[in-house]
Amino acid sequence: MFEQQLVNGLTLGVIYALIAVGYTMVYGVIELINFAHGEVYMLGAFFCVTFITALGMPFYVAIVAAMLCCALLGILLDVVAYRPLRNAPRLAALITAIGMSIFLQNLAMIIWGSRAKPFAQEAVPAYLAETALEWSGVHLTWLQIFILGVALVMMLGLYLIINKTRIGTAMRALAQNKTAAALMGINVNFVISFTFALGSAMGAVAGVLVAVYYNTLYPTMGYVAGVKAFASAVLGGIGSVPGAMVGGVVLGVAEALGAGYVSSLYRDGVAYAVLIAVIIFRPSGILGRAVVDKA
Amino acid sequence: MLAKLKPVLFVLAAAALAYPLMPFSNDYLLHVVTLVLVYMVLAMGLNILPGFCGLLDLGFVGFYGIGAYTSGLLTIHYGMSFWVIVPLACLNGALWGVLLGVPTLRLVGDYFAIVTFGFAELVVLFLTNEIWLTRGPLGLPGIEPVSFDFTWLNPDWYFELIGEVPYFYLAVAMVAFVWLVMRRIEDSRLGRAWFAIREDTLAAASCGVNILRYKVIAFAISAGIGALGGAFYARWSLFLSPDMFKFWESFLVLCMVVLGGLGNIAGALVGAVVLIVLGEGLREILPILGLAPETRFLAYGLIMVLIMRFKPAGFFPAIATASARNPLIKDLKKRLAGYASGEKSGTAA
Numbered sequence: 001m002f003e004q005q006l007v008n009g010l011t012l013g014v015i016y017a018l019i020a021v022g023y024t025m026v027y028g029v030i031e032l033i034n035f036a037h038g039e040v041y042m043l044g045a046f047f048c049v050t051f052i053t054a055l056g057m058p059f060y061v062a063i064v065a066a067m068l069c070c071a072l073l074g075i076l077l078d079v080v081a082y083r084p085l086r087n088a089p090r091l092a093a094l095i096t097a098i099g100m101s102i103f104l105q106n107l108a109m110i111i112w113g114s115r116a117k118p119f120a121q122e123a124v125p126a127y128l129a130e131t132a133l134e135w136s137g138v139h140l141t142w143l144q145i146f147i148l149g150v151a152l153v154m155m156l157g158l159y160l161i162i163n164k165t166r167i168g169t170a171m172r173a174l175a176q177n178k179t180a181a182a183l184m185g186i187n188v189n190f191v192i193s194f195t196f197a198l199g200s201a202m203g204a205v206a207g208v209l210v211a212v213y214y215n216t217l218y219p220t221m222g223y224v225a226g227v228k229a230f231a232s233a234v235l236g237g238i239g240s241v242p243g244a245m246v247g248g249v250v251l252g253v254a255e256a257l258g259a260g261y262v263s264s265l266y267r268d269g270v271a272y273a274v275l276i277a278v279i280i281f282r283p284s285g286i287l288g289r290a291v292v293d294k295a
Numbered sequence: 296m297l298a299k300l301k302p303v304l305f306v307l308a309a310a311a312l313a314y315p316l317m318p319f320s321n322d323y324l325l326h327v328v329t330l331v332l333v334y335m336v337l338a339m340g341l342n343i344l345p346g347f348c349g350l351l352d353l354g355f356v357g358f359y360g361i362g363a364y365t366s367g368l369l370t371i372h373y374g375m376s377f378w379v380i381v382p383l384a385c386l387n388g389a390l391w392g393v394l395l396g397v398p399t400l401r402l403v404g405d406y407f408a409i410v411t412f413g414f415a416e417l418v419v420l421f422l423t424n425e426i427w428l429t430r431g432p433l434g435l436p437g438i439e440p441v442s443f444d445f446t447w448l449n450p451d452w453y454f455e456l457i458g459e460v461p462y463f464y465l466a467v468a469m470v471a472f473v474w475l476v477m478r479r480i481e482d483s484r485l486g487r488a489w490f491a492i493r494e495d496t497l498a499a500a501s502c503g504v505n506i507l508r509y510k511v512i513a514f515a516i517s518a519g520i521g522a523l524g525g526a527f528y529a530r531w532s533l534f535l536s537p538d539m540f541k542f543w544e545s546f547l548v549l550c551m552v553v554l555g556g557l558g559n560i561a562g563a564l565v566g567a568v569v570l571i572v573l574g575e576g577l578r579e580i581l582p583i584l585g586l587a588p589e590t591r592f593l594a595y596g597l598i599m600v601l602i603m604r605f606k607p608a609g610f611f612p613a614i615a616t617a618s619a620r621n622p623l624i625k626d627l628k629k630r631l632a633g634y635a636s637g638e639k640s641g642t643a644a
Contacts, residue, residue: 014403027564033405084604090404091351095553096603098353098546102596106589195305223542227416265367272420274411280398 003138005260006253011213011253012146013252014151018206019085020236022199026125028239029195030173031090035097036077036228037203039104042219044070044204045211046112046118052120052157059123063208067201074200075193083189101226116218119211128212145163147209154202155245161198162241169194175239224268228255231275246286312467315460325459329531331522331571333468338471338551338563340520345549346558347486348513349493349617350400352409352417353545355521358388360422360540366529367435375439381526388522389515396514415545422537433537438459441465441530453637462531469527470564473520477560480516489513493558543592547574550595554602556609565611570595 003182019041019066047066051057057065077254085093133140162168170191173181182188210225211217228251236247252273259267305631311328313353314320337359342631344352365384399410424427429435440464443454456462457594488509491499500506551570555562577591602609 031405034410036449054452081600081604085607088603088607091349091557092603092607094351094405095549096600099596099603102546102592102595104601106593111587112594114589163575181527184515189531209540230409235546263424269417269420272416272432274412276410276417283402283406 001137001260002257003136005256007140007144009136009253009256011034011147011251011252012256013249013281014148015206015209015213015248016225016229016232016252017245017248018151018154018202018209019225020248021155021241022203022245024233024236024238024241025171025229026200026235028241029192030082030083030086032093032197033230034077034082034099034199035094036081036104038083038198038222038229039101039108040070040073040205040222041106041207041210041212041225041229042217042222043073044207045188045217045221046108046207047221049117049120049211050112050206051125059151062123063205067134067204067209069199070204070207071197072194077200078193079194083192087088101222105219106223114219115218117213119215119217121215124212132267143213148215150205150209154205155184157239158198158202164230166192167194174216187277228268229277231271231278233275235278235285237287240285240287242285243285250286297428315463320460324461324479325463326577327571327575329459329463329466331568332463333469333528333531333547334567334571335564336466336469336524337521337548338555339470339477339560340517340524341548342552342558342560343489343513343517343520346552347481347489347493347557348510348511348564350430350513350638351404351548352411352412353408354395354413354418355517355548356394356540356542356545357411357415357418359525359528359544360415360418360520360537361391361465361518362388362525362537363529363540364429364435365522366523367535370438370530370643371435374439376444377530380530381523384522384526385519386524389519390517392514392516393467393511395518396511397507400510400514412542412545415540417543419537420542422428422540429537432537434534435529436534438529438533438535440533447502466527466531469523473523474560474564481560485512486510490558514587533569546599547595550599553599553609554589556611559609561610562609562611570598 019037020046022037022040023034026032026037029227044066047069048062051062051065052059077100082093082196083098085096127139128143128146130142131139132142132145160168170181170186172195173186174188174191178188181191206225206229207217207222210221232247232251233244234247236243236245236250251271255267255270256273258270301437315325337355337640339481340358341352341355344355362384365387366377366380369380369383370377376578395411395414402410423431425431426430426433443456456465458630464477488499488504492506492509496506551566553566554565554569555564555566573594577594578588581588581590599620
């Protein structure tokens with residue numbers, strides 16, 4: 001029982017981590033809570049299903065196509081909604097982010113309908129549903145291994161991009177001091193858009209993985225997932241990429257254990273409680289820098 | 296311009312007050328107007344935090360829900376009179392406001408917004424899951440309507456308010472009361488302390504404003520007004536369910552405040568009228584286009600984005616209107632404008 005909950009929580013946790021990375025990178029660079037990120041995650045799932053059913057793409061190709069579309073969407077979001085407000089009060093940017101989130105969610109409702117749909121199961125390779133390992137009552141399906149593997153690869157890739165490439169260096173420079181970075185010849189707007197694209201692509205993968213895992217997708221799925229991922233980002237220390245990964249996994253496991261042992265009714269409540277407790281008692285999170293002033 | 300409009304406004308207000316008594320009055324229209332009035336109360340209540348104090352509260356609907364369920368449950372279980380329940384509900388809302396406020400008001404900006412958001416979500420989860428108390432998703436039906444009980448004077452004097460008309464007048468009275476309170480607070484020591492906190496917290500603190508204390512008061516009053524709106528709503532709609540208190544409601548009320556201009560009481564009222572009328576209109580139009588009525592939130596989202604982009608101070612910016620009336624500030628502005636245009640080339644930075 002305990003081990004099974006642990007495995008389930010870990011699977012969920014790496015998905016939260018994938019989404020949380022998008023929040024935390026954007027926050028690190030422009031100090032904006034990108035509320036619309038949850039919707040990008042939702043659209044990732046919808047794009048993937050649409051590519052499979054309408055264009056007949058194979059499963060793996062459709063995932064990559066959904067990633068690309070969401071990366072473009074992320075750039076669009078930045079250019080259209082956030083860039084004009086770069087020097088506006090932060091309240092304005094935050095309200096715009098919520099507005100975009102609601103806009104995208106309802107757009108998805110208009111396009112795909114508000115009811116939940118199953119994932120295009122016929123396109124998903126059949127072996128994924130089979131049990132890969134079974135030991136002392138703990139089932140680990142190939143799908144869970146696939147999710148853990150994809151998440152691990154993406155996290156590793158992200159780590160390499162941020163720490164080993166020129167653009168990653170530019171991102172880190174921007175997070176430290178935007179003016180100084182611009183003076184060093186960094187194209188600030190380009191790097192911010194790149195950050196949005198990177199975060200959105202990770203979010204899209206998370207959306208597809210969740211839709212396959214639960215075999216369902218619906219336009220409001222981005223809301224709760226977005227909140228939980230944001231809670232993970234805050235838990236890990238907002239602005240810190242490794243923090244978001246750790247936070248996601250911790251929250252996923254805490255939630256699965258909480259649902260298993262305390263009460264499944266308050267499953268979603270765990271995320272909110274964690275969010276409030278961390279912000280009040282340790283605003284810098286597990287791995288974050290000390291917060292000076294977030295006004 | 297405002298002075299010229301005043302007689303027109305009085306005539307309009309008188310017409311609006313007389314309308315329900317006319318033989319051609321329409322129940323649906325009255326219902327919508329009463330709904331507008333409820334949202335006016337909410338918008339004025341929310342306005343205190345982001346408008347007066349500069350704190351973004353994303354969880355306002357939590358207090359509205361607490362007020363509504365306090366009112367509903369006290370009515371169902373104890374059969375209390377509306378006139379006893381209203382102060383109790385306000386106190387309960389304010390109590391939760393203080394309980395949430397004291398630990399969180401040290402936070403500013405985004406973090407404050409997120410904690411209030413989390414609080415409102417927890418309220419909805421509580422209302423959904425504590426079935427023994429709230430009947431959960433089934434909702435709370437069969438709440439008694441508001442009544443006047445004068446049986447202690449005369450055994451026949453028991454009046455129950457039925458239909459939309461009495462509630463319309465009750466809501467008008469409520470809006471007038473809250474509006475009066477807000478106007479008085481705005482110009483008081485309390486209001487000025489809030490404005491000082493909004494404009495520059497550090498400067499306010501160094502002028503001897505007790506930041507934490509004034510913020511907690513703001514939170515308590517805002518929450519109390521939210522609960523007042525909820526208490527009325529419960530006894531008017533006679534049915535409650537946790538779905539009514541989701542995050543989108545908070546966002547809707549925030550939209551109203553932002554649309555009218557943060558910190559402007561009259562602006563909040565206009566915002567409530569515009570968005571509720573727009574919402575009701577879309578609710579009629581969208582099904583004709585074959586869309587779910589819920590998609591009207593698309594319009595709300597778009598409006599917020601566009602306002603923030605092109606009119607970040609809303610349509611009636613509070614500071615601009617206040618200063619426009621003052622001849623001294625007018626003069627100063629003119630001189631500053633002249634000075635700035637003369638010096639522009641030198642000081643552009």
